[in-house]
Amino acid sequence: MAELTNDFSWSRSRDNTFQECKRKYFYHYYGAWGGWDAAAAEEVRRLYVLKQLASRQQWAGRAVHDAIEMAFHAFAHGRDIPVEPFIGDVVERMRGEWRSSKAGRYRDNPKTTALFEHEYRVDLKPEAWQALSRNVAQCLRNFFRLPLLAEIRKTEPEHWSIEHWSKVFGFEGTSVWVAPDFGYWTGDGRLVLVDWKTGGAHAEGAAFQLGCYALYANEVLGVEPARVDLVEANLREPVVTPHQWSAARLEEIKEQLRLSVRSMKAYLVDPEANVAMLADFEKTEDLRICRWCNFRAVCRPELSS
Template sequence: MPELTNDFSWSRSRDATFQECRRKYFYHYYGAWGGWAADAPADLRRLYILKQLASRQMWAGRVVHDAVEMALHIFGEGRDVPVEPFIADVIERMRGEWRSSRAGRYRESPKTLALFEHEYVLDLKPEVWQALSRNVATCLRNFFRLPLLAAIRATPPEHWSIEHWSKLFEFEGTPMWIAPDFGFWTADGRLTLVDWKTGGADPDAAAFQLGCYALYAREVLGVEPARVDLLEVNLREPQVTTHVWDDRRLEAIREQLRLSIRAMRAYLVDPAANVARVEDFERSENVRICRWCNFRVVCRPELGAAGAPV
């Protein structure tokens, strides 16, 4: 197997981490690199395990996305999905993942679920977890009832993209990880790209994300914005919002990407080799975000480690 190298690539989550806190960005994309090896030095391994932590809301979002993807695969094979047994199965698997996280299995197997709430021993009432699984069930029930789903199923599955035509492409020499959650071609030759949402979203972040999908359509599939419908589907409400894009807005996205890439590279001690030094990445001054940061225990130990109130 070729040796893994930490090459620079752009993604929306990388951009969001960079905007949130430079030090967090360093830990996530540089400090934790290589920590997957069981024999990695203890401090490196620690950062890698912290990097994997997900908040309960992130976890719920992931569960819904995975379940929707699975259901679309089943529909794509021409089979039906028995809705309530399917949802019951998803919730049962969530319970298993939750137990695994609470038992701290992720410390030995970092790819298994690692909840922030467990690592930092937050004292949450059972009702909080129950509300989370209820929210997952609601999102999935809403998904199965969507008129959009009926519209998708009325098109041939060969025109769907569940796992995507491609997730990685080059933008002006930088590899980009951008892919919509789902895409399909309509009977009248339009490309529809879908973003499933399970919670409230910051409108600016959502617009940027959809703009990235418009770029994806242009660069990967060669489809101009005028032939693309970008759908933001809030499964909690449920609500489908269609966004239109044009060449001018697409150029604004390109510019935003250029700025983001330039800013990230400017922090590197050796941009060509993608080498970073921790001391070049300042810590956030907003201690409120530190309380919910995966790396709190190593970065701001004064805020308390496991079990400290947040």
């Protein structure tokens, strides 16, 4: 098997991490590299384990996304879903994952559920966990009642893009990862790209994210902006918000992406070989970010006591 190399690629979450804290970005994309191997150097393995931690809100969001994906698979095969038993199964699965995380299984199996709250012993009352599972159940209930879902189900399932696509494509020499939540073609030949949201609204972030999906549609599928609709579906409210999309917006997204790639590469000692040095990546001064940072134990252990 060819040896894995840490090649530079761009994603929206990478951009987010880079904006938040340069040191965090280093740990996540460089320091933890290779730590999937249990025999990796101890500090690399530690960073890798920490890298996998999810906050409880991220975990809940993932549970909703996975459940929706499962529901679409069933719909695509002509099956209906009994909503409450389905939600009951999702919550039950989450209980199992919660127990696994609480028991610290992720330290040996980093790909299993690893909750930040467990690693950092955040003292949460049982009601906080219950509120989380209630929120997941509510998001899913809202999903099944969404008029948008009824619209989607009127279209041909063979034209649905169900799995988070997790597609990589080349953009001006950089590999760009996108993972649209859902896409479908309407009867009149329009491509609708949907982003399911389970948390509070961050309109700007969602607009950029959806814009990156549409960039993929343009670059890889050859779908011009005039035939694309972008939709943010906030399942908590629930509210569905269309995002404006046009050739001019596409150019803005490209420019934003170019700028992001340039800024990231400017931090590398060798941009060609994607080589980074820890000392070049400054720590944020905003300790509120550190409080919820996966790498706090390594980076600012004094905050963990």
